[in-house]
Structure formats: structure tokens, C-alpha cells
Amino acid sequence: MIDTTSPLRMLIVEDSEDDALLLLREMRKGGIAPYHELVDSEDRLTYALRRGKWDIVITDHNMPGFSSFRVLELTKKYCTDLPVIIVSGTIGEGVAVTAMKAGAQDYIMKDNLSRLIPAIDREVREGFMRQAKRVAETTLEHMAYYDSLTDLVNRREFERRLVQALEDTHNTGRQHVLLYLDLDQFKIVNDTCGHVAGDHLLKQIAGLLSHQIRSDDTLARLGGDEFGVLLRGCDILHAQKVAEKLCEEVREYRFVWQSRPFSVSLSIGMVLIDDHYNSAGELLSHADLACYAAKDRGRNNVQLYETNDVEMQQRQSDMNWTSRIQQALQNDSFCLWQQEMVALQPGSTDGYRTEFLVRLTEGDETIPPGAFIPAAERFNLMTKIDRKVIQLAFQYLDRTGLGRRETGTFFINLSGSSFNEPELFLYISQLAERYKLKPGRICFEITETSAIANLNVTQRFISAAKRRGFKFALDDFGAGMSSFSYLKALPVDYLKIDGGFVRNLLEDPIDLAIVDACNRIGHATGLKTVAEFVENDDVKSRLVELGLDYAQGYGISKPRPLD
Template identity: 45%
Template sequence: MQSGQGIQSELLPDKTLTHTVLDHIGDGVITVGKDGCVDYLNPVAEQLTGWACHEAKGQPLKDVFHVVDEKSREPKIHSIFDRNYGSRRQHPRKSLLLRKDGWEFTIEDSSSKIRDQQGNVIGAAIIFRDITELQGMERWMLYEATHDALTGLINRREFDSRLNQALAAARAEGRHYALCYIDINKFKLINETHGRDAADELLKQVATLLHSKVRDTDVLARLGGDEFAVLLNNCSIHNALEAANAFREAVRDYKFATNGEIISLGISIGLVPINADAGGVADVMGLADAACYVAKDKGNHRIHVYRAQDVALKQRHADLKWVQRIRRALEENQFRLFCQSIVPLNVPDAHSAHHEILLRMLDEKGELIRPSAFLSAAERYSLMPSIDRWVVQHALDLLDERMRRNQHIGIFAINLSAQSLDDENFLSFVIDQFDKSIVPPSHICFEITESTAISNLISATRFMSILRGMGCKFALDDFGRGFSSYGYLKNLQIDYLKIDGSFVRDLANDPVDHAMVESINQIGHIMGVQTIAEFVETQDALEKLIALGVDHVQGYQLGKPRPMWHSFQSLPPGGKIQ
């Protein structure tokens, strides 16, 4: 280590050049002005003190370079501006450096005055290095392994370790803890609108706000992304709720400024009590994560406290399991396409066979799972666009392969979700898939539910208009369920009207259902739209539908869903029921 006055000449002529040199040396260097306030920290000094250069600039040296005696822990004061300082050679001294976040380093440091060309003192430089047992990079690597680089808080790995220790103490000593799982509301929107730098600054400021509200005995961590956690030591659920409220209010009252805009913040908190029966780390973290999402679903600035027999949390847990299975099925192609025949009545179908494509999932044992088991979770967690993409791509691939073998295909109906219609990239994806395939768009019919079309009227109209222009057909599914939508039919260019199955099942025995089906069928025909009755399960219902003049029927009475490959030849061209 350089000591005494050896650094004076390097620091004097060109500050930019000097800083460039100091940025690449292995010792920590801090320069101060004559007023004793920090002017510059090199990267090593930033790491060892915990202060960024721009944060430390202008701060008193004692606040940034906080050194104490190793044994007495009394503060050590640098007297570098005393009159007699520098009259003799200065030897490096050992001290304990207290890092900003509480970590401690044993260092060796020396100081030197900085003079101008006339010999006047204009500042000073402090040079120091880490000489603890875990020196330099080894100690820093340990720190990096347990801390979040952005906020300086402990990371998920270290938090799990401390939570595990707390769980052991709860079992062995009967101690009580509480875990707060915290998520910043609308963080993704802020990130997308204002950029990554603003989002990173937001995370650092939220970390500071939370840190100001925790006790010395508590553990605050950044888990990743916009998620934080606080382990409250020796804390009842009542006190934990007060602490969670303090976190929530601190963030709610804070105004985040970025790019000339003031943004109000909010957080959602899942709160889980920890006792001897709490289970393992994964159990507690899973409950806390689920409780946080329940809080988020309830609206902004909410806290959800986990309790035994928590119905909302059980639903969340079930959904999360399905989300994992859905994502795995998408990645590993564990979905399967099935088809069910849509059969024409009385009038031969010029387009021959007509089928609706249905989806199944394979479980770990290779057993089929019906969509009613997993689609609600997919909708809640915005996975429907990914599922719809999978279906469109794989359906066209199968049909494309069939056509390349010069084999006949009819019309295949593909169901689309409301989320896909709202996805601005989904339309271009569908068009791209048609461009890659030899399947004529006229052989594809997209089914959209009545509620989806009405609630997304603008996007649905645009989507249908563009694809109809390419030759695709459209069916309005589950029509009549709301029965307030006849007026919307004028605004939707559709080819088929699918009568909701709730009216069809008991058609033969319920005069009200019979009247509803008759009414929908008549309206469809007046508008030049073909009608399809779904959920036809009995011969009596089928005969009633024939008498009413419904155009097509679908249901177990006509055939159960079959794997898509087996459904191409289910009817010969022009097939019909007499």
C-alpha cells in the first residue's frame, strides 16, 4: 500500500485521468476536499463502504468512511488537516470499517494530503484495503452470494436459510414468528412505461422505506423482481398485522418521482404466522406467496392474513399447481387435440365433415385431463393466449400434413379466449401461421363465446373482419346464455350461431327451453346465419331439433370427442342425418 505523500503528484494535474487510474487499482481510495467532505470513491471503496460514489459525494468523511478501533470500537478520527500532519512518514494502521449495511471489514489504511502546484493543501486521500481472514474478492464473493446487488438487502437464498433457522427455533423453543410477503403493485407497468433504470430506482427506494420500518431483530430481504419479504422475530399475529400496516402505509404515503412524473405506489402483503406446526421453508413461503396474491386479487393496498381453512388460499394453491402443469404441458407438448363432429341436419353440407377441436392435457401417468379442470386457472393467470397459440399452431400443422398427403379435410372449429382477442400480437401470429401452411383459411372456423364478443366488441370486430377477409369462418358460441345480445348480432359478421347447451339438454321436456331454442334458431335464419345446437345427448332432443329446423347438431348422441387424427373421416362428403 502506498503511504505518506506519494499520491500527491498523481492526483493533482488531471482529475479525469487520475480517476481513470484509481478505478483500476486494487485498493480502496477516497478523496476529500479541504472541507473534509467526500469528493470521490473508486470502485473498491464503493464495495467496502457500501456507498456509491454519487451518493457519498458531499457527505462528511466520518459518515462514509466509518472506522472504529477493533477492540474498543471507539470511532477513529482522521486528523489529516492538522498543521503537524505529514511532518513524519505515515505508517498504515489497522481499523474496523463499518459498512453502510452493517457488515464489518478489518482494514489497513493510510492518508495523504493533496497539494496544488503552489504547495497549498486542497484536499486529502485515504487509501485502504481489506485484510480480514476472508480477504478481498473471497469476502466480496461471500457477500454477493448472500445479498441482492441492487438493494443491498439479503437475497432469497440467505433469507431461506434464516427462515429455516427460525422454523427450527419455533419447533425447539416454541418461539413465534411471522412472515410478510410483499409485492409492489403495478410494478410491471412502471417498468414498461418508464424503463429499467426508473424501475431499479423504485426498488431501491422501496427497500429503503421498508428498512426504515423493521426492527433490528427482523430480517428484510429482496426475493427477486418486485418481491420482498420480512421475517418478524418473536412476533404475535396481532403485532405482525400492525407491522404489515406500517409497511403498507409507508409505501402508500411515498411519492415516487421519475421523468418529471409523480407516481403513487402501493403494495400487497401476504402475512403468515409461524409456530411449531408451520412446516418447512417451502411450505411457509408457498403460503405467504399465495396469501400475497390473494391480497393482490382483492385490490390495491391489501393485506391477507393466512388462517387455517383459508378457502381463498386453497384456491390459489390449486391454481398455482395447475399453472405449473400448464406451463410444463406447453413446454413439453403435453397437450392433445381431440375433435367432435358437428353434423348437418336434412341439408347436405357442401363443405363435408365439420368438427370442433377440443383440448386435453396429459398428466404424469399419461392419463387425459379435461379442460374444465385447468382452463379456469389458465384464465386467472393469463395463460390462455399461450394455450390458444399452441392449439392454432398444432391444429394447422396436423391439417397441413393431411393435405400434403392429398387427404380430405373439412371445416375445423378452433375456440379462442377473450385474452387472445385482447392480445395485440395474437392476430399477427394467426396470420403468420396461415402463411406457413397450405391449409386454406376457408377450412378454419374460429369460435368466440357470446360474452367474449360482447365484452371485447371492438377487438373482436377487428379480428373477425381481417380473418374473414382471408376466408376464415366464425361461430358465436354459447349464444343465449345472457339472452340480452340480439342487438349485437347486427355488428358481428358470423357464419354460425351455436345455441347454448343449457337450453338443449332438456329441450324435449322443458317448454321454456324449447321456446328459447326456437327463438334463437329463427333469429339466426332471419339474419342468414346457420345454427348449431350443442350438447345433444338424447334421441328425443335430436328429433325436436330436426322438427325446429336447426341446421347442425353436436353432442354425445352424435358422437363423443375422439383424437384429432381419427376424426378426419368421421363423415363422408355431404354426410347428413335424415
């Protein structure tokens, strides 16, 4: 039945006031007292449809100057889902069928109004259902093309428009420009004030940017704190001005959250859309590279993608490596090699020593770490690689039983970023317990530059691990200008002297003096010293004379697969 808690809003199209009163009297007999409006011309009908919110239209068929067919046309034009019932005394069967095909929901003869109430009840309910369905469809369609937070075009729709712009460039030669925007300092707001504050910032930035572009351009949220702008029919000079204006507007904007002000800025990468490009993906990739270059060059600036830019070429190579590294982690494509060390002084009883070295396998190719580690460090993947190396090393020490012997030391490299991961030490401890390994058989290496970059964190990590029984080595020692002053602050067991000094110590007296000094300082602090990059017997013999404890390098043993 019709909801009687709110009055039915009925539009009556009728040139006879008496007939309209008969309709209303019939409805009141059925317990319905609708709010209604009576119109008798096309102009008044149009006005009523455009300004009112109606539940149903009841119309006569023949009226001076127009008919129910015109009523159906206008209703469909202005109120798509509004039901129309024809109530007439003269309509024939054929006309009625035609009217139903044209969109009328029902027709009723004026001399038999017994079906009026049931028909109104049915059609109002179905009208509501049609309207609700249309709203749901419209909402879903909007969600498919627009970002739910900012109401900007989403990435999928933006890429579609990029494809259209690219096709236009190929067909007409017109120039368009793509801007890739990244919001600097967004992580600070998100981390210190929470995601609600971050969402408010993104919405406000979206509104700020929207006012700076033309109506036929496109502003989109590409994800996270990244936005895209498609400038249609635009050359590089104009695009540069637009991009700089966007940077200026955001730089001068102050975001305030709970009385705390924050300054934000934009880094923008710019790409000219020309016929050298064949896909939206390629355009976005190059714009992203240019945006990263803007960040690397100080943030709050605009960088144009240029194919001959060395930094951008390097970043593109790194980004390609990123996907390969992530795939390798998923496919267990990393493996370990080893490189042995030898004791240089007689009487050493500490047993076998070797360093685990990570490699990446792709098909029949084995890729050395120098090819992928720089990309992994740049894109924060080293912690995942370190975990994989630790897992592979511990599995090997368990499988061979070497990790449970009384002597022998196995060196595993850790990146500086891993020391900042709170869960890493727990991961190492649990893995060692699972495989029943002796912590004293394992020595973690960290480079001197990584160690002193975040000295407090490094100290805490090493101290906790040493209490558990693990050992530590400071790698590439001597490369930093403050090596000796930092040495007392780091409770390590081994000092691995940077190979750059060791390699040429026979020809360069300064390198010889540095190696000698590092060895003496190491021994004075109770550490064992290891010379890296020992490439021949002559260098080895000189290191024996200097009193170093161990040597490692191609002149001692070349790296080889574990198995």
C-alpha cells in the same frame, strides 16, 4: 515503482526522532518524499490507525512500553491489509522470523538501509493488491446476499433466515410471522414511464418500508415488485398491526416521476410460522397465496393464510396446475381430440365438421380441459396453450390432407386473452402458409363473454382473419344478457347456442324459447346455427323442427382422440 503522482502516506512508529530522520533521508535519496506521521506510543499509534488512511507502516522493534509485535496486532485490528516493515538495529534472526510469522512483511537492519526503497515499493504494491482483492471479495459476498437495486436482503438470504426462524420455532416454540408484500400499480408505472422510473419507485418503497420494521426483523426484496418481511418473536396480533401500518405508509406515499404523480398500495399475505411447517418453500408458497387473496379481495389489505379458506385452497390448486401446464408445454404433453357435428337440415353440402378439443396427457392419464383451463386462464397461460392447439391442429390437417380439401370445417377454440396478443394473427397466417392449408377450412371459436369483454380488439382480430379467409364462430351464445345487441357488431359465420339452454329445452319452455330466438336471430343475420350439448334423439328431433343447422353433443358423437 511507487506511484509518485500522489504522495506515499507513511506511518512511522519510532521512539528515536533521529532514527526517523535517517529513514526519511534515505527515502528522499531514492526520490520519495512521503507524507508521514511519527508516533512513539501505543495510544498514539491506535489513534493514527483509526483516523488515518495509510499506505505502509515502518516500525522499530523495541520501544518503551511496547514492541513491533503489538504494532502488528493493532495494525491487523484496524487496517487489515496495511503492510508493516520492521526497521531495527537490535532485532535478532529468531525474533525477525517470529515477527514475519506474526504478519510483518519484511525486516531491515538500521545499519543497512539499501533494501528499504525496494521493500517499500514491493509491499505498497502488494498491499494495494490485497486491498483490491478484499474489496472484490467483499463486494461479491455482498452481492450473494443482497439485492443490487435496493440493497435489501435478497431472496436466497431471506430463505436462509426463514429456515433459521423455522428451526427456532421447532426447538423453542417461539412464534415468528412471515409477510409477503406485493406492490400494486407497479406495472402501470413501469409500462407508462419505463424501467428507470420503476427502479426508482422500488428503491423509494424499500426505504419507506425499512423505517417501519425493527432492527432484528428482516426486510427483503424477493424479486420484481415483491418484498418479504420476517417478524421475529412476533404474534399474529402484533404482525397484523405491522402489516396494516406498512399498507398505510405506502398508501399515503405519492411517487412523482417527471411531474406525474402516481398512487401505489400494498397487498400483503401473512403466515404464522409454527411447527406445522417444515420448509421455507412451503411458508413462502402459503404467504404468496394469501397475498393473491388480498389482491383478489380489493388490494391494499392484509390477508392471513388459513388452511380452511376455500379461495386459497382453489388458488393453491391453480398454482400447482400452473407448474404442470408449463411442464406440459415444454414436454409436448398436450394432444387433440375431436367431436363431430352433424347437419340437421337436408341438402347440406358443406361437408365434414368437427371441433378440436385439447387434452393433457400425464403418463397413462388423459386429463380433460376443465381440470386445467381455469388455472391457465388465471395465470395467463391460455395464449401459450392456444398456440400449441393451433400448431397441433394445423399439423393434423396437413398430415391428413383435410386442410386442403374443398369442403369441411374444423373448429378451433381461442381464449379471449389470445385476441389481445398482437403476434397471434401473424403466427396463424405463417403456419397456414407453411402447411399450405385453405383458410376457409378453419373456423376459430371464441365465447360470447370473451368477445364482448374487449369488443374493439375482437372486432379487429376477426376482421383481419376473415380478410385472410378464416371463419369464426361465436360460442356459448345466449349466456350473456346483451347477446342480440352485440351480435351485429361481430362479423362471425356460426352461432353456437349455449348448451345450457339446449339440454333442457324439452322440459323448460323458457329454454326452448331462447333456443328458438337465437336460431331465428342467427338466420336473420345470415349465420349458420349450431346447438351444443345435444344428448339424445328427442332433443335432436326438436332442433330439426326449430330449423337449426347443426348439432353437437354426446347424443351425436362423443369426443375421441384424433388418431
